[in-house]
Amino acid sequence: MKLSREEVKHLALLARLGLSEAELERFREQLSNILENFETLQQVDTTDVEPTAHSIALENVLRDDEPAPSLPAEEVLANAPSQEEGHFKVRAVLE
Amino acid sequence: MDLCRLTIHEASELLRHQEISSLELTQAVLDRIREVEGKVRAFVTITEDLALQQAEAADQRIQKGEATPLTGIPALIKDVICTKGVRTTCGSRMLENFVPPYDATVMEKLNACGIVMVGKANMDEFAMGSSTEHSAFFPTHNPWDLSRVPGGSSGGSAVAVAADEAIYALGSDTGGSIRQPAGFCNVAGFKLTYGRVSRYGLVAFASSLDQIGPLTKDATDCALVMNAIIGYEPRDSTSLPYPVPDYTRSLIPDLQGLRLGVPQEYFVSGMQKGVEEVMNSAIAKLEELGAEIDWGVSLPHTPYALAAYYIIAPSEASANLARYDGVKYGFSVQDAESMWDAMEKTKQFGFGPEVKRRIMLGTYALSAGYYDAYYLKAQKVRTLIRQEFDQAFERFDALITPTSPTVPFKIGEKVDDPLQMYLSDVCTLPINIAGIPAISIPAGFADGLPVGMQVIGKPLSEETLLRVAFAYEQATDWHKRRPPI
Numbered sequence: 001m002k003l004s005r006e007e008v009k010h011l012a013l014l015a016r017l018g019l020s021e022a023e024l025e026r027f028r029e030q031l032s033n034i035l036e037n038f039e040t041l042q043q044v045d046t047t048d049v050e051p052t053a054h055s056i057a058l059e060n061v062l063r064d065d066e067p068a069p070s071l072p073a074e075e076v077l078a079n080a081p082s083q084e085e086g087h088f089k090v091r092a093v094l095e
Numbered sequence: 096m097d098l099c100r101l102t103i104h105e106a107s108e109l110l111r112h113q114e115i116s117s118l119e120l121t122q123a124v125l126d127r128i129r130e131v132e133g134k135v136r137a138f139v140t141i142t143e144d145l146a147l148q149q150a151e152a153a154d155q156r157i158q159k160g161e162a163t164p165l166t167g168i169p170a171l172i173k174d175v176i177c178t179k180g181v182r183t184t185c186g187s188r189m190l191e192n193f194v195p196p197y198d199a200t201v202m203e204k205l206n207a208c209g210i211v212m213v214g215k216a217n218m219d220e221f222a223m224g225s226s227t228e229h230s231a232f233f234p235t236h237n238p239w240d241l242s243r244v245p246g247g248s249s250g251g252s253a254v255a256v257a258a259d260e261a262i263y264a265l266g267s268d269t270g271g272s273i274r275q276p277a278g279f280c281n282v283a284g285f286k287l288t289y290g291r292v293s294r295y296g297l298v299a300f301a302s303s304l305d306q307i308g309p310l311t312k313d314a315t316d317c318a319l320v321m322n323a324i325i326g327y328e329p330r331d332s333t334s335l336p337y338p339v340p341d342y343t344r345s346l347i348p349d350l351q352g353l354r355l356g357v358p359q360e361y362f363v364s365g366m367q368k369g370v371e372e373v374m375n376s377a378i379a380k381l382e383e384l385g386a387e388i389d390w391g392v393s394l395p396h397t398p399y400a401l402a403a404y405y406i407i408a409p410s411e412a413s414a415n416l417a418r419y420d421g422v423k424y425g426f427s428v429q430d431a432e433s434m435w436d437a438m439e440k441t442k443q444f445g446f447g448p449e450v451k452r453r454i455m456l457g458t459y460a461l462s463a464g465y466y467d468a469y470y471l472k473a474q475k476v477r478t479l480i481r482q483e484f485d486q487a488f489e490r491f492d493a494l495i496t497p498t499s500p501t502v503p504f505k506i507g508e509k510v511d512d513p514l515q516m517y518l519s520d521v522c523t524l525p526i527n528i529a530g531i532p533a534i535s536i537p538a539g540f541a542d543g544l545p546v547g548m549q550v551i552g553k554p555l556s557e558e559t560l561l562r563v564a565f566a567y568e569q570a571t572d573w574h575k576r577r578p579p580i
Contacts, residue, residue, distance in 0.1 A: 008455070015413060015458045016420075016435065017451060018443030027455055030513055034456065037514060038402040041472050044479065051474030052481060054303050054333070055289050055530020056554075061332040075196040081427035090422055091434040 001035040003028050098123035099259040100577070103316040106262060107164045110157055117157065117167025120262075121150040121211050124169040128213065128260045131580055135236045135245075137254040139174045139184055140215040149211040156209055164319045166209035171261035173252050174215040175222050176307065177296040178202055185298050186218040186230040186248075189419050189426045189445035199296020200331070201265060201307055201324045208323050213261055216251030220447045221416065222272055222300045224248050225519045228510045229449040236506070237279060238578035239544055243503040246276030246519075252310045253280040257578055263320055264310045269301050270404055271498075271523025273308050274535035278498030278547020281537045281576060283564065284310045285317050286523075288554045289530035290335035293328035301411035302333075304404075304527040313574050314536065314564035318342035321557065337555065345558035348569040350386035353492045353559070357390045360397035361496035361522050369541025374497050377538040377548050377567070381495065384566050392494065394483045399476050400525035405517055406460045406473035407528070412450075413457030419445060452513060481529040488553035493563055496522050498535040498547030522549060532557050536564045537573040545573075 008028045012019045019027065073086055082089040098120050101109070109115045125143055132138060146169060153167030174184050177195035179202070184190045198206065205212075219229035227235040227250025235250040237243040238258040245254045249266030253276035256264050266273040268286040277284025285308045292307045299305065309320035322343065327336045357378060362371065382388045421427030421441035428444060431437035446454070460469035487494060499522055509516040526533040531554055538548035550563045568574050 011455050011458050011462065014462060015417070015454050016438045016442065017446075017454055018439035019451070020443075023448075023451070027452060030452060031455060031459065034405070034514060034517075035459070038406065038469070041399055041402045041406075041476060042468070044396065044399055044472075044476050046472060046475035046479070049475040049478050051471055052478040053474060055481060055528075056333065056335065058290070058333060058335075063329055071196050078196065079193055079424035081421055081425075081429065088422055091431075091437060093434055095433070 001032060001039065003032045003035070099127040101262060102312045103164065103168050103262055103319050106168055110167050111162055113157065117150040117153040117211060118147070120167065121146050121169050121213070124213055124261060131238070131258050131260065134241055134580060135238050135254050135258055136233050137217055137235050137251040137258070137260055138171070138214040139186065139217050139232060139251070140182060142181055142212055142214050145181070146211050146213045149209070153209045153211060163208045163323070165205065165323050167211055168262050169211045169213045170205070171214055171216050171252055171255045171264040172202070172212060173218055173249050173264070173266045175218060175267050175298045176201060176265060177298070178212070178215065181215065183215065183298070186220045186232065187446065187450070188231045191426065193424055197296065200293035200328050202296065204324050216249065216255060216264060218251055219248035220450050221298070222248040222267055222269055223412070223449050223453055225271070225275060225516050226509065227251065228506060229447060231447050234506055237503050238580050239281065240503065242505055243544070244279070244506055246279035246503065248272040249310065250276045253277050253282055253284065256280070256282045256310050256312060258580060259577070263312070263316055265307060266310050267297060267305055267307050268527065269304045270408060270527050271520040273310060274498050274523050274533060274547065274549060275520060277310055277535040279503040279545060281545035281573065282310055282312060283314055283317050283534065283536050283574065284308065285321065285534045286526060286532060287321070287325065287557060288335070288532045290333050291325050293331040293334050295328060295330040299415040301408040302415065303411060304408060314561050314568055315343065315346055317534065317564070318346060318561055340558060342558060342561060345561045346565040347562050348566050350381060350384040350563060350566050353386045353563070354490065355381060355386045355388050356392035356487060356491035356494045357388065358392045358394045358397065358494055358496060360394050365518065366497070366500040367502060367541065369502065370497050370500060370546050373539035373541055373546040374548065378495055380570055381563070381567060384570055389491070392487060392491070394487060396476065396479045396483050397525055400480055400528055401517060401521055403473040403476040403480070404524040404528055405456070406469050407477065409453040409457035410460045410470050411457070413454045413461065416450065416454055477528050480525055484529045484531060485553070492552070492559050493556070494551040496549045496551065498522060498549040502541050502544035502546060526551055530554065532560060534560045534564050536567060539573055
């Protein structure tokens with residue numbers, strides 16, 4: 001599986017991950033190499049095999065809807081890079 | 096008596112009889128940290144003031160006769176576990192200044208036991224790596240040979256226990272991150288059944304694989320930490336709602352009646368001769384202790400576990416790490432043209448190369464057109480690997496393998512070759528895929544470097560694995576050897 005530069009750029013865009021030109025080229029080579037090695041998976045016969053997302057058989061875990069105190073807002077906001085009047089401050093989403 | 100060298104059970108006895116105080120024990124550990132930390136660099140943060148306060152509180156509690164076996168015992172916590180008021184970096188620039196507003200469940204439990212926390216342990220960034228070289232801050236060095244890696248990602252935790260900078264440590268294991276460094280540093284490390292320990296407050300890497308567990312100086316200490324941290328907890332919806340036994344009751348010094356299997360697939364390609372020799376003697380010792388050994392077990396899907404793991408884990412990571420957008424907490428690039436530009440730059444400069452590589456790999460495996468061929472295929476192979484283990488455990492009480500195919504490698508040897516680095520987890524990652532428990536214990540030495548033995552069991556068979564570990568320890572003294580620093 002040889003990835004093209006364009007494919008690597010597209011992946012970075014999907015992940016919203018900024019990459020330098022040098023990183024783009026490095027990841028193109030390394031990811032191509034890794035994916036090529038992982039093609040061995042296609043040798044495994046998985047006809048009629050169900051996928052496993054989780055190793056334990058727990059389903060639809062629910063809890064009682066009981067009110068409980070939340071963390072104090074000022075403690076949560078203490079780590080915020082930018083805040084205003086008790087809120088996280090974000091950039092304009094719509095320009 | 097060199098107090099920092101004590102195990103939990105030895106120190107706990109002395110504390111209970113008030114032959115030593117927690118303050119003395121803690122001072123001894125802090126002195127040891129000052130002595131060797133410059134060489135090994137196991138700590139991201141040393142919490143000396145907190146440790147001394149906690150030691151004083153522990154001494155008062157002991158005097159009142161209200162001690163538990165962990166009261167007043169100095170421990171190191173991997174920096175992926177949230178500690179209220181103490182920065183939790185995950186070995187990343189992204190969280191370099193992050194101070195959690197809450198404690199992880201395991202910290203609530205250990206605080207209730209009267210822990211003395213001496214610091215936070217260095218690790219591969221976001222627990223992605225097998226050598227601790229992917230820490231954004233500095234690599235950790237193996238105390239058995241400072242030019243070699245300690246393994247990873249819980250390298251700081253393993254080194255601190257091996258070098259007596261902590262009496263015990265917590266790590267996390269997604270594909271071998273407790274067991275492989277435990278094996279490389281000559282300590283015990285336990286990856287418990289998935290769901291046994293609450294993941295609440297554990298910074299997520301791959302949620303279906305991550306599990307917190309102990310790194311200790313012996314099997315008895317593992318049992319004591321397990322008694323404290325295991326149990327159902329509603330804030331983690333994958334937490335198993337089962338009762339918790341007293342694990343110290345499983346410490347039985349013989350293996351009469353136990354059937355142990357040795358899967359051939361773990362003894363091939365790339366395995367060092369010295370490791371194989373240690374394993375052969377170790378397994379012969381288990382037989383002497385009364386176990387019945389079958390050397391010819393086969394788990395034919397084992398060779399596909401590596402690819403399945405390195406698709407599943409990065410896929411989950413790419414989703415989990417999308418949260419680091421520079422808005423709510425963590426590193427944030429403010430000097431940007433737009434919201435998207437700020438987000439992209441935050442990740443570009445906040446994450447290191449291995450984390451970026453895995454985000455890219457996971458994004459690829461989950462993207463339109465490749466989902467079926469990669470992610471879904473890997474999940475189906477995951478089913479086959481689990482079924483194969485289930486079938487083996489109909490015939491065996493536990494399986495025995497090396498923890499790693501090699502002894503600790505040189506710093507710098509694999510850091511630029513991701514595939515070679517991934518291969519160092521080849522013996523440990525099938526266990527996470529299957530969600531089953533496995534312990535690594537000191538098995539012997541090859542060329543003066545530690546070799547770990549992995550004991551694997553069916554879900555919730557932790558007691559059997561402790562029994563094998565304990566019996567082997569009683570018959571050998573590998574776990575008592577200390578590194579020459």
